[in-house]
Amino acid sequence: xxxxxxxxxxxxxxxxKPVTLSCSQTLNHNVMYWYQQKSSQxxxxxxxxxxxxxxxxxxxxxxxxxxxxxxxFCFLDIRSPGLGDAAMYLCATSRGGSGATLHFGNGTRLxxx
Amino acid sequence: AQSVSQxxxxxxxxxxxxxxxxxxxxxxxxxxLFWYVQYPGQHLQLLLKYFSGDPxxxxxxxxxxxxxxxxxxxxxxxxxxxxxxxxxxFCAAGSSNTGKLIFGQGTTLQVKP
Numbered sequence: 001x002x003x004x005x006x007x008x009x010x011x012x013x014x015x016x017k018p019v020t021l022s023c024s025q026t027l028n029h030n031v032m033y034w035y036q037q038k039s040s041q042x043x044x045x046x047x048x049x050x051x052x053x054x055x056x057x058x059x060x061x062x063x064x065x066x067x068x069x070x071x072x073f074c075f076l077d078i079r080s081p082g083l084g085d086a087a088m089y090l091c092a093t094s095r096g097g098s099g100a101t102l103h104f105g106n107g108t109r110l111x112x113x
Numbered sequence: 114a115q116s117v118s119q120x121x122x123x124x125x126x127x128x129x130x131x132x133x134x135x136x137x138x139x140x141x142x143x144x145x146l147f148w149y150v151q152y153p154g155q156h157l158q159l160l161l162k163y164f165s166g167d168p169x170x171x172x173x174x175x176x177x178x179x180x181x182x183x184x185x186x187x188x189x190x191x192x193x194x195x196x197x198x199x200x201x202x203f204c205a206a207g208s209s210n211t212g213k214l215i216f217g218q219g220t221t222l223q224v225k226p
């Protein structure tokens with residue numbers, strides 16, 4: 001089945017230690033998104049790629065970076081995780097354009113110790 | 114500012130009860146509206162969406178939502194809930210141009226058998 005896969009499902013990192021979360025898709029969608037969801041809060045868009053074009057949200061901290069080496073893969077890099085970065089990170093894809101539906105992965109739950 | 118507000122954070126119903134979850138949005142320009150559902154341990158899935166046309170939208174599993182432009186609302190309804198509807202429900206609004214979504218903070222629905 002075509003899908004969005006996030007690895008790992010759970011990630012523990014130390015305060016200040018760089019961490020990378022990965023997302024892959026078999027849907028061949030041209031848009032990939034990263035959302036951060038903290039407990040009892042709405043998913044918050046961090047950035048998205050429309051093809052190779054990177055689009056950062058204005059309030060996304062510089063600590064968060066992303067890479068998309070090809071259509072299928074997208075990575076979220078947190079350069080120096082703080083305790084406040086502990087959250088569920090959701091990857092989503094879409095075909096792009098008007099009214100496209102987002103397809104989500106299962107998420108990676110990040111714990112910062 | 115763009116925002117989505119869900120009125121109920123936690124709803125508890127008995128099986129066969131009727132459901133209505135409130136959603137209001139604040140969004141400039143043409144907006145697309147969505148309801149996503151997240152069953153326990155699973156990823157976010159699309160329940161239904163509204164782009165244009167008939168303001169009463171029918172989705173999967175007997176859910177429907179009504180877009181009322183004058184009230185900036187997109188409430189989700191189901192006449193008779195089942196235990197399997199226990200999940201978290203997210204309302205979202207998106208630009209018709211970019212596909213980016215803004216989510217409400219979610220409503221946890223617990224259906225008692």
